Amino acid sequence: MTRCRLCGSTALESVVDLGATPPCESFLSAERLDEPEPTYPLHLRVCTDCWLAQIPPLITPEETFSEYAYFSSYSSSWVEHARVFVEDAAARLGLGEDSFVVEVASNDGYLLRHVVDRGVRCLGVEPSVNVGAAAREAGVPTHTAFLSPETGAEVRAEHGPADLVVANNVYAHIPDVIGFTKGLRALVADDGWVSIEVQHLLTLIEENQYDTIYHEHFQYYTVASAIRALASGGLTLVDVELLPTHGGSLRLWARPDEAAGEPSRRVSDVLAREKAAGLQELSGYTEFSARVAKVRRDLLRFLVDAAEEGKTVVGYGAPGKGNTLLNHCGIRPDLLAYTVDRNPYKHGRYTPGTRIPILPPERIAADRPDYVLVLPWNLRAELTEQLAYVHEWGGRLVFPIPELSIVEVER
Incomplete structure (x- = not known):
């Protein structure tokens, strides 16, 4: 890796080097046990200009997600988390029969099934053929595609702009951060909302959660770096929630720049907490590698x-x-x-x-x-x-x- 994928800087510093591993979802059949496995370096670095933590894009999303082994519905707590989110979002945004909700990386329909149950029109955009098929079988309309600015524009042209675009546990999974963010902007109405859930780099560092570093996760966000990423596609962060999911996650609420207004107090509070933890300078990262080694030992x-x-x-x-x-x-x-x-x-x-x-x-x-x-x-x-x-x-x-x-x- 020579340049930051968000800001283009060459100022990348090592955070932890986990050696080389196979892609984490490449489960082997018995017939493949005598075959070689490709492995790829797993080395986390941070950009000291925009503070986006990232690994090199050594595998493509197409290699990982065209057929996928992860089905969200097998976690009952995760399905319940999605149900509560849908209820809260419907109340917060006034979603009703005339509304339209799009979820990007909608998996097997674990979240949108609750939108369907409320009688709200919705669509999943899911790249994995096998997982998307499971969603359709469960009654969740699903379009099989990777999100890009072009895909976003096509969905908007066919179905109309979305009042709410949900992107849970996908913002780390895409190497083209800027193109994906522009795709979100293409989907959402000019006065609509985007809700993103992504693991918080702060808790990853503080709680030694190094096993969440793998080749599907191309980048690792603080609120500070998420603001930069969202801005690259014409979105402004207006609110943030700290969630316990995945050991500690961010729920980012963003809107198109022209509709955003002033960010909430919670945004500045989390930014201050990140700064106090040293995540906008190298001091916040220097001890992580040693603590990872202790977990292993x-x-x-x-x-x-x-x-x-x-x-x-x-x-x-x-x-x-x-x-x-x-x-x-x-x-x-x-x-x-x-x-x-x-x-x-x-x-x-x-x-x-x-x-x-x-x-x-x-x-x-x-x-x-x-x-x-x-x-x-x-x-x-x-x-x-x-x-x-x-x-x-x-x-x-x-x-x-x-x-x-x-x-x-x-x-």
């Missing part, structure tokens, strides 16, 4: 000790972030026998790079392991409840981030 020490003691350890979940963690730590089936996942698409497959088998969740109760390593740690409350049954045989849960935590669960 602590997890490996636990797994090696468990193996030496004859204890069994299995995983729960096969999220993309888990594959960053497994590959960075060099964990193989000798230390983690298998992991399980609720998504049947992943059953019978293997994690990329580490080649750990992925099985149905019922396998845990059948095998009664001593420890369950929870890879989607951001769903800690939901999964602690789901896995309460491991208490029956004295099993314990292990959370690797923000620091190693071994938990005895109770019913």
Whole structure:
């Protein structure tokens, strides 16, 4: 990487180098286990001119998202999060039968189904053919495409301008930040609203959430860098909410420049918090790499000790972030026998790079392991409840981030 993809600067400084890993959603079939896997460097840098944290665009969105292994509806807490958002947005913006809502990267319709239920006209714009098909089967109108200025203009011409454009957990996934932002502006009405949810770099740094760095996530935002990114497409940030999702996220409320007005007090408050954390100077980034290394050492020490003691350890979940963690730590089936996942698409497959088998969740109760390593740690409350049954045989849960935590669960 030689230039910042947002401002074009060459002033890029290293934050953490995680080595080289395969793309995190490239789960392997049994037939592919004897084939080589491509790996790509995973090195996070920050631009000291606009403070956008970023990795090189070594893989294309087309390689990752044309067929995708992640279906949002398999997380009940995430579906509930979407339902509450739709209710709140409808009240905030006065959405009704005459309104039009577009969601970009709408996945399997997990959010827009709630818009459909309210009788509000809507459309999903989803690049993954298989996931978009699932949305249509669930009754959510879905257009299969990657968002660009041209796609935005085409959708607007056919369906009209959107009163609300939602872009949750996608603003980090696109290497062409400026083109994508112009696509959002093309979709939204001149007096409309854009709502974006994206992980907050502040909590990523503070809570050692380095496993959310992977090749699908091309950039990592503060409010300060998000303001610059939105401006590149003619949008102005007018409000921000801090959310607990994904370990700490931003909900950015933006409007076309001409309709924006003054930003809320919450915008200036979060900007001040980021500045106090040193995220607009290098001091806020210098210790992160050492703290990442400690997470790795602590997890490996636990797994090696468990193996030496004859204890069994299995995983729960096969999220993309888990594959960053497994590959960075060099964990193989000798230390983690298998992991399980609720998504049947992943059953019978293997994690990329580490080649750990992925099985149905019922396998845990059948095998009664001593420890369950929870890879989607951001769903800690939901999964602690789901896995309460491991208490029956004295099993314990292990959370690797923000620091190693071994938990005895109770019913």
